Amino acid sequence: MSSLKKHIFICEHQRPEGKKSCGRLNGAELKKALKRKLAARGLHKTFRANSAGCLDACEHGPAMVIYPRGIWYGAVEPGDLDSIIENSLIDDRIIERLCIREKRCPLTTEIHPPGSDSDKL
Numbered sequence: 001m002s003s004l005k006k007h008i009f010i011c012e013h014q015r016p017e018g019k020k021s022c023g024r025l026n027g028a029e030l031k032k033a034l035k036r037k038l039a040a041r042g043l044h045k046t047f048r049a050n051s052a053g054c055l056d057a058c059e060h061g062p063a064m065v066i067y068p069r070g071i072w073y074g075a076v077e078p079g080d081l082d083s084i085i086e087n088s089l090i091d092d093r094i095i096e097r098l099c100i101r102e103k104r105c106p107l108t109t110e111i112h113p114p115g116s117d118s119d120k121l
Helices: 027-040 078-090
Strands: 006-011 047-052 064-067 071-073
Touching (some): 027 078, 064 078
Parallel strands (some): 006 047
């Protein structure tokens, strides 16, 4: 039986030169940073960060999706990772400012307004 609670897929897709893509927006580096942070906190056996090919969200890149809930985040920066770990992974909260609504992000009634990252669902 797996002890994993959540999978985080970070897009690393490389589109042709001149087109926005998560790979060109440092998706691979974002994944490595998230893996380091999870390992440093002893959470790497509970939450797994994986590379993803095209998530069809490069216009929002770098993009990630957190399963099993299906939370889609875009324009993720390394500075967002601690908040994602605390809020979305550990406490199962949604960070509205990162949420990609076009990608089946949970309904607006479940999303917290900017500045309320610490509010429970």
